[in-house]
Amino acid sequence: MTARHSDFHDHDHDHDHDHDHDHDHDHRAHAHGSSAGHGHHHHGDPHTQGRAFVIAIVLNSLFVALEFGYGFAANSTALMADAGHNLSDVLGLLLAWGATLLARKAPDQRYTYGLRSSSILAALGNAVLLFVACGAIAWEAIQRFSAPPPVASLTVMLVAGAGIVVNGISAWLFMRGAKKDLNVRGAYLHMAADAAVSLVVVLAGLGMLLTGWYWLDPLLSLLIVAVILVGTWGLLREATGLALNAVPAHIDVAAVQAYLLQQPGVSAVHDLHIWGMSTTESALTVHLVMPAGHPGDAALDTMTDTLAARFSIHHSTLQVVLGQSPHSVCALLKAAPPAPTAHSNAH
Numbered sequence: 001m002t003a004r005h006s007d008f009h010d011h012d013h014d015h016d017h018d019h020d021h022d023h024d025h026d027h028r029a030h031a032h033g034s035s036a037g038h039g040h041h042h043h044g045d046p047h048t049q050g051r052a053f054v055i056a057i058v059l060n061s062l063f064v065a066l067e068f069g070y071g072f073a074a075n076s077t078a079l080m081a082d083a084g085h086n087l088s089d090v091l092g093l094l095l096a097w098g099a100t101l102l103a104r105k106a107p108d109q110r111y112t113y114g115l116r117s118s119s120i121l122a123a124l125g126n127a128v129l130l131f132v133a134c135g136a137i138a139w140e141a142i143q144r145f146s147a148p149p150p151v152a153s154l155t156v157m158l159v160a161g162a163g164i165v166v167n168g169i170s171a172w173l174f175m176r177g178a179k180k181d182l183n184v185r186g187a188y189l190h191m192a193a194d195a196a197v198s199l200v201v202v203l204a205g206l207g208m209l210l211t212g213w214y215w216l217d218p219l220l221s222l223l224i225v226a227v228i229l230v231g232t233w234g235l236l237r238e239a240t241g242l243a244l245n246a247v248p249a250h251i252d253v254a255a256v257q258a259y260l261l262q263q264p265g266v267s268a269v270h271d272l273h274i275w276g277m278s279t280t281e282s283a284l285t286v287h288l289v290m291p292a293g294h295p296g297d298a299a300l301d302t303m304t305d306t307l308a309a310r311f312s313i314h315h316s317t318l319q320v321v322l323g324q325s326p327h328s329v330c331a332l333l334k335a336a337p338p339a340p341t342a343h344s345n346a347h
Contacts, residue, residue: 052173053097056191060090063166070159074152079159081140082197085133086163089190092126096187099123116278120242123279126186127236130193134225134232137197141218141225148214157205163198167191184279186235193228200224245275248282248312256284256311263303265290267323274313283315289323 064086071079099122102115171191177184204217238249247253251274260269268289277283284307300318307313 050097050100052177053093053100053187056170056173056187057090057093057097059166059170060086060093060191060194063163064090067159067163070155074155074159075149076152076156079156079201081137082160082163082201085137085197086167086194088129088133089194092129092190093187095125095129096122096184100184113277113283116281117243119279120239120276123186123235123239124243126190127232127239130190130228130232131236134228137221138225141221144218145215148218150214153205153209157202157209160198160201160205164195164202167195167198171195186239189231189235193231196227197221197224239279242276242279247274248276251282251311251313256307256313259306259310260286260288260303263288263295263299265292265295265299267291270321271319277315281314282312283317284313285317285319287319287321290320291323293322294320 064083067079067086068083070076071083096119099118102118105111105115107114168191171188171194174184174188174191177188200220200223201217204220207216208214242248253272253274256274257269257272260266260272266288270287270289272284272286274282274284303318304316307316
């Protein structure tokens with residue numbers, strides 16, 4: 001029975017060798033999305049994203065130093081706390097940028113998928129950093145409610161206004177990529193949240209300048225923390241799911257299964273697994289029961305190209321079986337331990 005293997009990144013290897021090797025083993029068809037299916041539109045321009053990270057890191061690093069210095073001079077704990085928050089964001093940007101670079105590493109004998117999943121870890125880390133930063137801001141705001149200190153309000157407004165510009169530009173740099181990459185979305189949320197925090201500081205500074213109500217600063221800080229937490233929860237939930245090999249949110253498993261069942265010669269679909277290799281790429285493995293035998297390389301190419309184009313599944317492994325042995329239950333389900341009984345719990 002014919003089998004086909006095409007490498008996801010390197011199409012120059014010896015196909016004839018792969019064919020001969022697979023003929024001698026099983027009825028497995030291992031095919032990956034072609035360049036048309038893999039598609040540049042899934043990633044955007046990596047060089048553009050690289051420049052976005054560099055510009056955002058440099059701008060925010062300079063602003064952290066400026067904000068902390070002026071916060072110290074103006075006796076503004078709000079500015080110094082926001083500088084610490086921005087410093088955590090610089091670290092988050094470095095983490096996200098590093099993951100973007102690691103994701104380009106080609107697969108090898110040890111990391112057969114490359115280091116793509118580092119982008120998932122970076123997105124998860126960014127979400128955790130946001131929660132930690134929000135906790136620090138909330139704690140500072142609560143402390144200031146009891147005895148809000150007087151501050152140089154005009155200085156606070158000017159520095160925070162500069163923060164809106166810096167963080168607004170940084171968020172704009174990531175806006176396009178945030179729609180396609182969870183890792184870049186984490187960086188975008190960081191920058192957008194920082195711009196919002198800076199706006200709150202400006203409003204608090206204006207209110208304190210006009211009224212002397214220094215409690216406005218902690219009040220507005222708590223409100224913006226709530227807004228940030230709502231936006232970050234979705235990022236944390238999706239990144240955690242990808243880290244646990246969950247089906248990416250944009251993929252409909254039932255629709256994928258229905259498509260495969262509609263293919264000529266396919267009588268059943270077993271052992272269907274879909275997971276995220278990175279924040280932009282997904283993988284699939286499946287057993288296709290085809291009693292008439294292998295459909296040929298062209299049919300498998302069509303399936304993998306369609307899985308990539310229609311469902312954004314970029315690395316598909318299709319195993320063709322004749323259905324002469326039972327395959328109705330996934331091996332992972334067979335290996336699952338039995339549920340504990342009341343009797344076993346008693347011990």
